[in-house]
Amino acid sequence: MSPRPSVILHTDRPDAALAVLKETHPDLAVHACDSYAALREMIERVAAEVVYSIRFDGTPRYPRQALTESPTVKWVSIGGSGTDHLGPWDPKRLTVTNSAGVAAGMLAEYALGAMLSFSLDLRGFERRQQARLWGSGGRVEPIEGKTVLIVGLGKTGTAVASRAQAMGLHTLGIRARPKAMPCLDEVHGPDALLELLGRADFIVCCVPLVPSTRGLLGKAAFAAMKPSAVVIDISRGGVVDEAALLEALDGKRIKGAALDVFATEPLPADHPLWGYDNVAITPHCAAVYDGWDVKSVRMFADNLARYRSGEPLENVVNPERGY
Known part of the structure; x- marks a missing residue:
């Protein structure tokens, strides 16, 4: 110095x-x-x-x-x-x-926006609007009372939890060193991941990319999720195993995903993720x-x-x- x-x-x-x-x-x-x-x-x-x-x-x-x-x-x-x-x-x-x-607040708003988008079926209604089709055709659902699992409780994860709790969601969190937090209904250690995934309607990934988190949401994780679960990734590319995600989407084992980060960026034009109606893709811009x-x-x-x-x-x- x-x-x-x-x-x-x-x-x-x-x-x-x-x-x-x-x-x-x-x-x-x-x-x-x-x-x-x-x-x-x-x-x-x-x-x-x-x-x-x-x-x-x-x-x-x-x-x-x-x-x-x-x-x-x-x-x-x-x-x-x-x-x-x-x-x-x-x-x-x-x-x-x-x-x-x-950018914790902005990332939290992105996560909350993704939850609302899927619950309100905004992408489905947009497709119907483009086709000039009247009539519901879709179904809106409240997020109040649903459960969100936040994987990683740093500043971003805590901001997500605070906003989710204010919207009436039940908030679960995972952190390396569990401790009670005001905006979380439950805080658990990493060993509880698979059990908690089975309870969550929304999974928000906020962990850094380190050896212990690479591929954290892989085959076992997707197998543990509910068919109605939505995965929201605002962490780093590589935390979500994209091959396992594609398998889960193809098998209709989850409802969908909102992804701001990818293993390869820019996401290649021929990447299969572009082709899913139930996947929202943004170009690593949620914090900008x-x-x-x-x-x-x-x-x-x-x-x-x-x-x-x-x-x-x-x-x-x-x-x-x-x-």
Whole structure:
């Protein structure tokens, strides 16, 4: 740690980020990098100690080695909540923080919107509207009284639980270290997953992608679900086993799914998931709302003040847990 570290803002929207740092840390030399390819050279040229980085051009090309292998970089601040695109890293040599919570409310609204969409059969009514067909043809159902299982109770999962509880749903949750929480009717450990899946009308996936969560919702999980269950994935691609999901959809073992994340992004045009009427697909955008990037940079600026004064950083990520 140094009181005046060399800082790089690695983002495709550098102007807004630079304005925040100019306002909050006017004495620092701050450099902007808006490409993956140029990051390594800039780190070396400015001897960067701190890098704020957003995954703005996908995971496969993300320059993780430029960050994790640099002899000068001591702290990487990830602009979102997920850090799987950076891992693994040596926490003894490199500190990694994230911006957990910056989009928790928006992600929770996405999850609630998906629940309402399926309960109100909005996709079915849209198809009937396009065909100019009058008459119900579908059936609306209340979500009040239904049960939602939230897998992962970090800031996003907690926000989902709070909104779901306000809408009258029975809220179940899973977290690595179970404890009572005000917005959850029940909190269980990971070992209870299969039993809880059989009770849930909605399953909302909010866990990070780490070895223990890769393929977490696989064949056994889908086999445990009710035929009326809806899976909502706002976590990371790879947590839901897509082959197992396709089998469940084809076998009509679940009602449907709302997916914002995928194992391969962009989702290939020939991927079979595109063809299901009961699957809602969004392009990893549930956390992207107007102003989220500025909010994220402001969180970084606050943490940067702690870093410069030698105080403990907030949102330090354990690479094994992913949070």
